[in-house]
Amino acid sequence: MQPDQGMAERMVYRQKEYRCGIDVTLAVVGGKWKASILWHLAQQTMRFSELQRRFPDITRKMLTQQLRELEADGLVHREVFRQVPPKVEYSLTEKGRSIHPILELMCDWGQAYARD
Numbered sequence: 101m102q103p104d105q106g107m108a109e110r111m112v113y114r115q116k117e118y119r120c121g122i123d124v125t126l127a128v129v130g131g132k133w134k135a136s137i138l139w140h141l142a143q144q145t146m147r148f149s150e151l152q153r154r155f156p157d158i159t160r161k162m163l164t165q166q167l168r169e170l171e172a173d174g175l176v177h178r179e180v181f182r183q184v185p186p187k188v189e190y191s192l193t194e195k196g197r198s199i200h201p202i203l204e205l206m207c208d209w210g211q212a213y214a215r216d
Contacts, residue, residue, distance in 0.1 A: 125202075128173055133158055133166045135203060138175065138192065142200045145191040175199070 111118045118124045129135050133155065140146060140154055151163060158166075167190060170176040175196035181187040192200075 128175070129199065131166070133162065134170060135206065137163075137166055137170065138196060138199060139203050139207070141176065141190055141192050142197065142203065145189050148188055148190070151190065170196070 109119075109121075111121070111124050113124050113127055116127070118127070129138060136155070137151065140151065146154075148163070148167075151167075152158070152160065155163065167176060167178070171178050174193055177191050177193050177196075179189045179191070181189070
């Protein structure tokens with residue numbers, strides 16, 4: 101991609117205008133937890149408690165917020181099973197699965213960077 105190619109089109113995400121697709125991507129999956137949550141959900145459908153165990157440093161409130169934002173952005177599907185005790189599972193939507201190749205590249209890059 102040419103450096104100016106991503107600047108040609110104006111995009112709006114959450115009432116904010118962007119001129120570069122990279123900025124939109126980072127607005128959607130940026131931050132400390134979202135990319136990692138997406139990475140783990142790409143491996144398997146998970147319950148909330150399973151996600152909490154994967155991220156012991158995240159608070160319950162923050163995990164809930166991140167999952168809600170990913171759900172609102174159409175990347176994560178939340179399925180509630182009406183049973184006692186309640187059961188909720190999270191999985192990737194088709195749109196969520198579309199970012200998996202990018203996450204794989206990020207993982208590979210991070211591993212190579214850490215080795216150097």
